[in-house]
Amino acid sequence: MCELCALFENVQDGQCITLEHNKVYHVRQEDAFALTGMFCSNTAKIHENPQGSRLAAIYLHAKKNIVIDGNAATVLVHGKMTPFIFDRCENVTVKNLTVDYACPTMTEFTVLSNENGVCELRIHDDCRFCVRENELIWMGEDGADGVPYWENSAAADRRYVKVYDPVAEQCRDFPRADLTFTSAEQTDEHTVRVVLKNPDADFVPGHIFQTRNIVRDQTGGLFNRCKDLTFEDLRVKFMHGLGMVSQFCENVTFRNCDFTPAEGRTIASTADFFQFSGCKGDLVLDSCKAHGAQDDYVNVHGTHLRVVDTDAEKRRITVRFMHAETWGIQAFESGDTLEFIKWDTLIPYEETVVTAWEKLNDTDILLHLDRALPEIEIDKDVVENATWTPNLYVRNCDFGVTAGRGILCTTRGEVIIENNRFYHLWGPALLLEDDCNFWFESGYTKHIIFRNNEVIGCDYAHTDTDSPVIRYSPKVLNENSTAFVHGKLTVSGNTFKEATLGTHTLRLAYLAQAQITDNIFDAPYNISTHCTGAIKDENNTVCTQDDADTSADVPSAPLSVPKKHPLQAKKIIAFVLTAVLLFGCGFGGGMLMSGRNGEEEQQNGSSYADNPAYEYMAGAFAWQTSAEAQALILQSFNIAERNAEELCELATAASEGYAWKTVGGKRQMFCDGRRVAVVCEIDSTLLNTYAFAADLLNSAHERTYKDFYDFLQSERCEALPGAVDFVNQCIRNGIAVFYVCTHTDLAIKTTQDGYAGQTGYQDAQGNVLGASVADVFGRTAYDLTVRVLSDHGFPVSDKKAKNYSADAVLLLHDPMFNGTDNGELLDSIATGGSVATGERGRDSEAFLSSLELAPHRISMVLGDNLNDMNALFAQDGEDTDVRTLRVQAYAEKWGAEYIVFPNAVRSIQE
Numbered sequence: 033m034c035e036l037c038a039l040f041e042n043v044q045d046g047q048c049i050t051l052e053h054n055k056v057y058h059v060r061q062e063d064a065f066a067l068t069g070m071f072c073s074n075t076a077k078i079h080e081n082p083q084g085s086r087l088a089a090i091y092l093h094a095k096k097n098i099v100i101d102g103n104a105a106t107v108l109v110h111g112k113m114t115p116f117i118f119d120r121c122e123n124v125t126v127k128n129l130t131v132d133y134a135c136p137t138m139t140e141f142t143v144l145s146n147e148n149g150v151c152e153l154r155i156h157d158d159c160r161f162c163v164r165e166n167e168l169i170w171m172g173e174d175g176a177d178g179v180p181y182w183e184n185s186a187a188a189d190r191r192y193v194k195v196y197d198p199v200a201e202q203c204r205d206f207p208r209a210d211l212t213f214t215s216a217e218q219t220d221e222h223t224v225r226v227v228l229k230n231p232d233a234d235f236v237p238g239h240i241f242q243t244r245n246i247v248r249d250q251t252g253g254l255f256n257r258c259k260d261l262t263f264e265d266l267r268v269k270f271m272h273g274l275g276m277v278s279q280f281c282e283n284v285t286f287r288n289c290d291f292t293p294a295e296g297r298t299i300a301s302t303a304d305f306f307q308f309s310g311c312k313g314d315l316v317l318d319s320c321k322a323h324g325a326q327d328d329y330v331n332v333h334g335t336h337l338r339v340v341d342t343d344a345e346k347r348r349i350t351v352r353f354m355h356a357e358t359w360g361i362q363a364f365e366s367g368d369t370l371e372f373i374k375w376d377t378l379i380p381y382e383e384t385v386v387t388a389w390e391k392l393n394d395t396d397i398l399l400h401l402d403r404a405l406p407e408i409e410i411d412k413d414v415v416e417n418a419t420w421t422p423n424l425y426v427r428n429c430d431f432g433v434t435a436g437r438g439i440l441c442t443t444r445g446e447v448i449i450e451n452n453r454f455y456h457l458w459g460p461a462l463l464l465e466d467d468c469n470f471w472f473e474s475g476y477t478k479h480i481i482f483r484n485n486e487v488i489g490c491d492y493a494h495t496d497t498d499s500p501v502i503r504y505s506p507k508v509l510n511e512n513s514t515a516f517v518h519g520k521l522t523v524s525g526n527t528f529k530e531a532t533l534g535t536h537t538l539r540l541a542y543l544a545q546a547q548i549t550d551n552i553f554d555a556p557y558n559i560s561t562h563c564t565g566a567i568k569d570e571n572n573t574v575c576t577q578d579d580a581d582t583s584a585d586v587p588s589a590p591l592s593v594p595k596k597h598p599l600q601a602k603k604i605i606a607f608v609l610t611a612v613l614l615f616g617c618g619f620g621g622g623m624l625m626s627g628r629n630g631e632e633e634q635q636n637g638s639s640y641a642d643n644p645a646y647e648y649m650a651g652a653f654a655w656q657t658s659a660e661a662q663a664l665i666l667q668s669f670n671i672a673e674r675n676a677e678e679l680c681e682l683a684t685a686a687s688e689g690y691a692w693k694t695v696g697g698k699r700q701m702f703c704d705g706r707r708v709a710v711v712c713e714i715d716s717t718l719l720n721t722y723a724f725a726a727d728l729l730n731s732a733h734e735r736t737y738k739d740f741y742d743f744l745q746s747e748r749c750e751a752l753p754g755a756v757d758f759v760n761q762c763i764r765n766g767i768a769v770f771y772v773c774t775h776t777d778l779a780i781k782t783t784q785d786g787y788a789g790q791t792g793y794q795d796a797q798g799n800v801l802g803a804s805v806a807d808v809f810g811r812t813a814y815d816l817t818v819r820v821l822s823d824h825g826f827p828v829s830d831k832k833a834k835n836y837s838a839d840a841v842l843l844l845h846d847p848m849f850n851g852t853d854n855g856e857l858l859d860s861i862a863t864g865g866s867v868a869t870g871e872r873g874r875d876s877e878a879f880l881s882s883l884e885l886a887p888h889r890i891s892m893v894l895g896d897n898l899n900d901m902n903a904l905f906a907q908d909g910e911d912t913d914v915r916t917l918r919v920q921a922y923a924e925k926w927g928a929e930y931i932v933f934p935n936a937v938r939s940i941q942e
Contacts, residue, residue: 037090046098101127160173279308366388372384513542553573673754698766864885
């Protein structure tokens with residue numbers, strides 16, 4: 033057994049296994065954990081892996097409360113294996129670890145030239161090969177016996193081929209029959225000259241061929257019947273057979289993980305990256321990056337098993353796994369709810385509970401039920417385990433070029449897909465199916481929310497006639513069926529670019545209702561329907577290239593408001609006046625991240641900066657500190673206070689979903705079952721940090737964070753008029769308040785004289801960033817911010833403060849520490865879950881690096897920048913015209929949900 037495997041041979045509950053920093057752990061097939069009976073969904077067929085055999089580098093069985101800290105180490109696989117296998121474990125965290133293959137099982141070669149079918153091929157450096165009888169033979173490393181771990185022909189029927197175009201950044205199918213040569217000759221260590229059997233085969237110089245063995249005998253990870261798994265800061269460069277497979281797991285999180293090919297390669301997995309089969313609880317993908325797949329990135333589904341026999345007297349049925357790649361797994365537990373599904377309409381028609389189960393063989397399971405059997409079409413109807421149906425949250429992820437689709441999610445749980453980027457996917461960014469005759473992947477959905485995403489050039493393979501970027505296509509075989517399979521789809525705040533057929537299409541079938549609102553398209557869009565219910569298509573903007581070329585003449589988008597926010601009615605006119613002043617004063621210069629550039633010039637006793645933007649900013653700043661600015665600040669808080677009063681009236685009247693609840697002896701406000709909250713940016717919204725910018729105008733040195741924290745604790749930093757009263761009003765009325773801001777713990781730049789080489793503040797990778805706030809001030813940025821808020825009379829959650837309130841929570845996003853931004857914090861407040869707080873000192877009341885939040889209803893957001901309101905405004909590369917269209921698309925929210933404060937010296941475009 034290898035060194036790494038030995039570390040996990042006798043792991044005890046509660047143990048933390050820390051690997052040696054930066055070490056490469058080599059794991060060979062013959063030295064790995066050898067397991068059997070590890071049957072895995074969506075993988076090898078029975079004849080391909082009859083014993084469920086797996087090889088593992090890290091294996092845990094029935095363990096609890098385990099932490100595996102990779103400590104920047106690398107697991108390097110030699111041969112083929114499933115690097116992680118966790119079976120029936122609970123509360124396991126894996127972090128700071130890299131996984132790679134010494135010789136990936138997917139091969140790559142580049143076409144250097146093609147002269148009438150005579151081609152020069154450059155084989156990737158990490159691919160082993162030989163030429164044998166005019167065939168290109170791929171092979172793995174040699175095992176201990178001197179024989180390659182694996183070997184097969186490039187032209188064999190069992191290899192699958194895709195071709196990547198690095199210029200178009202697209203991956204396409206390639207017919208395997210065309211990867212056949214009449215002659216082949218190795219010309220140097222990495223180059224082969226071949227003569228194509230079909231001289232017209234599509235071998236384009238510069239294109240990269242990706243080939244793989246189609247047998248899924250191992251995977252990137254297998255997690256079976258586990259609970260509370262967390263993967264953080266993983267770097268996975270290659271996965272064989274299939275990606276990370278979670279089956280019948282409860283609560284699985286991937287956070288800040290990088291699943292992209294190793295440098296110089298174009299492929300990272302032979303199939304799906306994240307496969308969730310029959311799970312429950314919360315499945316979370318947050319801030320992950322995934323590029324280079326030959327299939328889909330995320331697939332969440334259950335399994336339909338066909339009813340093949342019944343015993344009505346004993347209330348028993350026999351069900352069968354039908355797809356050849358899913359078999360042998362434990363699909364039921366006693367107490368699971370079972371639904372019967374009609375085979376040709378996909379509609380459930382009866383529900384029961386499993387009282388006992390018995391595995392008859394690899395495909396058949398005998399189920400004992402708690403009630404009489406319904407009328408079943410044997411060998412046609414199917415069942416679904418309704419207990420194991422998860423929620424899915426995919427946010428802040430980057431999905432790059434793939435030969436598959438983006439997200440497939442057939443689950444009746446809550447599904448929120450937001451703030452992601454889908455770039456050049458072969459198929460749709462979002463695909464909803466459900467079938468019980470082909471893949472047998474279940475089931476129906478209740479509500480899918482797809483919002484604030486960027487979809488660029490997806491479904492270039494034209495998988496349907498109109499190349500949809502979102503597609504609902506449940507496999508309903510009854511042509512006369514008019515029953516809806518899926519519930520509701522919400523598509524809002526997204527940006528769609530690069531329509532591959534000139535039109536962005538959303539193809540919807542067997543869907544009860546859809547709400548397509550507030551999206552931006554760079555080409556005309558079309559909603560194609562078949563057997564659908566109500567479709568709401570409003571406030572979508574088509575902004576073509578022609579529009580962009582004549583942006584100065586583009587008329588304003590209509591300010592139609594389909595449904596007013598409960599606080600919207602009387603505020604729009606007043607707040608539009610605020611917005612006119614706000615935007616009229618310009619997005620001139622940025623927030624002055626450094627002081628003046630260059631030397632001052634003395635002319636007629638006046639001082640001028642070399643950068644004319646400073647003079648513009650000085651004028652803008654004079655406006656901002658004027659009486660008019662003070663009036664706008666007070667106006668904003670007056671609006672916010674009236675909003676809070678109206679929320680109280682709604683709760684008292686039990687209207688619009690608002691209501692009062694008594695929790696812990698205190699009255700709290702709820703809306704639709706969620707705690708009502710307001711979110712307040714701190715700088716330039718609650719605290720007057722304008723004076724700090726004024727100081728910079730008069731200084732010639734580089735701005736440092738120490739300067740900022742000196743200012744923050746000075747008498748010149750004051751609460752803005754109306755701020756303290758508003759926040760306390762919210763707390764008194766049972767409304768939770770979340771303070772958010774960017775107060776990084778980086779205090780002094782390491783490049784500054786006298787501080788170079790300091791080993792103070794570091795990021796998660798150990799890179800030195802500078803001395804920390806704690807080093808300089810004796811408090812972390814988190815603790816210092818809490819103290820400053822408390823000193824100004826704001827309620828805080830520090831129990832030592834005289835104005836303590838558990839309902840006033842600071843969420844500090846520190847880019848140097850946790851990378852979180854306002855959009856992520858808003859999402860976390862709204863949907864719940866673990867939220868990074870920034871670095872906290874040991875004098876913090878709870879000393880937590882993260883908080884667990886329950887879902888909240890955010891009824892107001894207060895800030896001085898549009899991206900404080902919604903991550904939609906924080907998208908890079910968008911000009912003022914596009915952002916203005918977004919403002920107009922959200923017309924009903926300004927002064928209602930969104931309260932913007934005057935800020936003439938900073939914008940997202942800084």
